[in-house]
Amino acid sequence: MSFPVKVMRDGLLEKRSSGLLQLWKKKRCVLTEEGLRLHNCKGGGDAPGTAWSSKAKELLFERMATVDCVEYKRGLVYFTVVMSTGKEIDFRCPQDGTAWNAEIALALVRYKNLQAVQTGRKRHLSTAHLGSTGEDEPSGFLGVNQPDGRSPGVIQ
16 A cells, blocks of 8 residues: 655756766656655656656665765755665756755655654653563562561661
């Protein structure tokens, strides 16, 4: 079952190919709460009636480590998305308005924070269900006499 995903930004980015020539290729990018979807262009990327492939490559935040290496050059912002495997994916976009790198980085931080909160809640709930482990209770409170014969809690 597929749930609709909130689209945070939709537009064009250029991605550097991983081939020998490392050419810049236009991609239609859709930033969601779960990651970044990259759609290939079927024809000229700037044409008004540009067709985009329905098949998309997904860069999920759960597999993303950071957004890095921001450089501003000739009206373009160059940045790198680093995956948890260490793979680096280079992008560039126009410098006007809110840059894609900032929006991706903020969405990544939001996602990681949400995951941390959910993990903390699960941990809290699991310890609440298990009850006390007895570690916080003072020793000798089980009603058993101490080795020297004293009752627990009696000061001599």
